Amino acid sequence: MIANDNIKISVKSLYKDFGKTNVLNGISLDVYEGEVVCIIGPSGGGKSTFLRCLNCLEDPTSGNIYFDGVDIADVTVDINIHRQKIGMVFQQFNLFPHKTVLENIMLAPVDRKLLDKETARVRALELLKRVGIEEKANDYPHSLSGGQQQRVAIARALAMNPDIMLFDEPTSALDPEMVGEVLAVMKELAQQGMTMVIVTHEMGFARDVADRVLLIADGVIAEEGTPKEIFDNPQNKRTQDFLAAVL
Amino acid sequence: MLEIITKFGPTLLEAMGKTLTMAFYSLIFASIIGLFFGVLAVVRNKVCNVIAQIFVDIIRGVPMIVLAYFVFFGIPYACKNIIGFNLTLSALEAGIICLSLNCGAYMAEIIRGGIQSVPKGQMEAARSLGLPYLTSMRKIILPQAIRTMIPSIINQFIITLKDTSILSIIGFPELVNSAKGVVALTFKSFQVWAIVGIMYLIVITILSKLAKVLERRLSYDRK
Numbered sequence: 001m002i003a004n005d006n007i008k009i010s011v012k013s014l015y016k017d018f019g020k021t022n023v024l025n026g027i028s029l030d031v032y033e034g035e036v037v038c039i040i041g042p043s044g045g046g047k048s049t050f051l052r053c054l055n056c057l058e059d060p061t062s063g064n065i066y067f068d069g070v071d072i073a074d075v076t077v078d079i080n081i082h083r084q085k086i087g088m089v090f091q092q093f094n095l096f097p098h099k100t101v102l103e104n105i106m107l108a109p110v111d112r113k114l115l116d117k118e119t120a121r122v123r124a125l126e127l128l129k130r131v132g133i134e135e136k137a138n139d140y141p142h143s144l145s146g147g148q149q150q151r152v153a154i155a156r157a158l159a160m161n162p163d164i165m166l167f168d169e170p171t172s173a174l175d176p177e178m179v180g181e182v183l184a185v186m187k188e189l190a191q192q193g194m195t196m197v198i199v200t201h202e203m204g205f206a207r208d209v210a211d212r213v214l215l216i217a218d219g220v221i222a223e224e225g226t227p228k229e230i231f232d233n234p235q236n237k238r239t240q241d242f243l244a245a246v247l
Numbered sequence: 248m249l250e251i252i253t254k255f256g257p258t259l260l261e262a263m264g265k266t267l268t269m270a271f272y273s274l275i276f277a278s279i280i281g282l283f284f285g286v287l288a289v290v291r292n293k294v295c296n297v298i299a300q301i302f303v304d305i306i307r308g309v310p311m312i313v314l315a316y317f318v319f320f321g322i323p324y325a326c327k328n329i330i331g332f333n334l335t336l337s338a339l340e341a342g343i344i345c346l347s348l349n350c351g352a353y354m355a356e357i358i359r360g361g362i363q364s365v366p367k368g369q370m371e372a373a374r375s376l377g378l379p380y381l382t383s384m385r386k387i388i389l390p391q392a393i394r395t396m397i398p399s400i401i402n403q404f405i406i407t408l409k410d411t412s413i414l415s416i417i418g419f420p421e422l423v424n425s426a427k428g429v430v431a432l433t434f435k436s437f438q439v440w441a442i443v444g445i446m447y448l449i450v451i452t453i454l455s456k457l458a459k460v461l462e463r464r465l466s467y468d469r470k
């Protein structure tokens with residue numbers, strides 16, 4: 001449930017064009033502290049683009065994104081400071097292949113001088129324990145399974161002690177038998193009160209864990225509501241079509 | 248043959264030393280130049296990209312021998328007659344400048360290609376953690392790029408080592424120039440050039456072997 005009324009990130013009429021293609025056509029959204037927002041929708045609808053705008057991996061064409069009281073869509077803002085507080089987990093894991101699991105997790109906090117090396121190591125080991133793979137600490141990513149790699153990626157993002165976590169289809173690149181272990185880590189994170197925005201095709205997970213579900217299609221939020229409203233009683237035609245296709 | 252070796256061996260070895268010295272400094276400067284222009288070619292800034300491209304195009308479009316004459320004779324001449332400043336470049340300095348620029352341009356292309364071969368997600372993951380662009384480049388992208396670049400870089404180094412011989416034309420006493428002197432004294436063209444060829448061959452073979460070892464050392468798939 002939504003823990004309180006504090007808005008963590010606030011998006012105001014966000015537009016994003018790639019050249020002549022309008023990918024996002026005016027999206028506004030407030031995400032509250034401790035809230036879990038799941039984003040579903042048809043392929044090409046703009047879900048990833050929207051998520052990537054939230055930490056300015058894509059520069060919005062127009063609109064505002066307020067985080068920590070600052071409009072991070074403003075290009076004069078030092079985005080690096082704010083990105084430290086916005087964790088991101090990618091479909092393809094994107095672990096650093098030339099670093100061990102431990103080094104992957106320690107790198108950013110040490111480089112950004114948030115922690116000294118020793119503290120970072122202790123913290124990294126704690127996080128690995130939390131995602132259930134402390135025994136892999138000194139291995140290189142390529143020797144891990146997909147599910148294990150994605151759990152390391154989650155630990156790496158958590159090492160920065162973020163205020164919010166973004167997930168872009170974190171289980172889509174996984175073999176079916178590994179989906180569960182990653183979703184379990186995410187669910188635990190949600191229960192511990194992490195604010196999360198998750199793009200997912202796992203409808204069961206969204207129904208189970210989300211406080212709010214958004215359907216993004218054609219660059220707009222076509223419908224939003226509680227999982228019950230969206231999955232059991234969708235109002236919008238596009239939601240109905242989408243759910244009919246995937247369920 | 249044996250006579251030439253015993254008599255002129257030390258001379259030729261010393262000349263080889265000069266060749267290697269020139270190559271060594273050139274490679275260091277070329278690496279810096281290459282890294283600078285290689286990164287300039289990939290940053291998200293059109294002006295930087297164009298500057299890098301122009302540099303590479305100019306150097307690639309001019310034969311080294313012309314570049315050598317230009318640096319050794321042309322630039323000091325221009326300094327004296329236009330700015331009124333007496334610039335004296337030794338043959339070694341001019342040679343190092345030429346080789347550095349030449350090798351640097353090719354290195355820039357190799358480094359650009361290497362950086363672009365690293366999946367886009369690596370930079371995104373680094374940036375998403377709050378690492379600045381250049382830090383991400385240095386800690387995440389370049390260490391990965393370097394692994395794919397090593398064979399090409401070593402190849403380029405070997406070419407540059409061989410290109411030192413072109414600098415014989417501006418009078419630097421590197422191996423080819425010294426060998427010419429030995430031929431003039433002994434009239435034994437065949438033997439002298441065979442020895443010189445073998446000397447190059449030995450050094451370059453050692454370098455190639457070293458490259459192989461390095462390549463294996465740096466691979467993270469080894470375990």
Ligand SMILES: Nc1ncnc2c1ncn2[C@@H]1O[C@H](COP(=O)(O)OP(=O)(O)OP(=O)(O)O)[C@@H](O)[C@H]1O
Binds near residue numbers: 018041043048050
């Ligand atoms: N860098 C880019 N340049 C040009 N077009 C892009 C770029 N990134 C995305 N697009 C386009 O934007 C549209 C939305 O893409 P996006 O990846 O956000 O969709 P999505 O909802 O995440 O889809 P999926 O479920 O397949 O991941 C697509 O038509 C895509 O082709």
Ligand SMILES: [Mg+2]
Binds near residue numbers: 048049
């Ligand atoms: Mg997507």
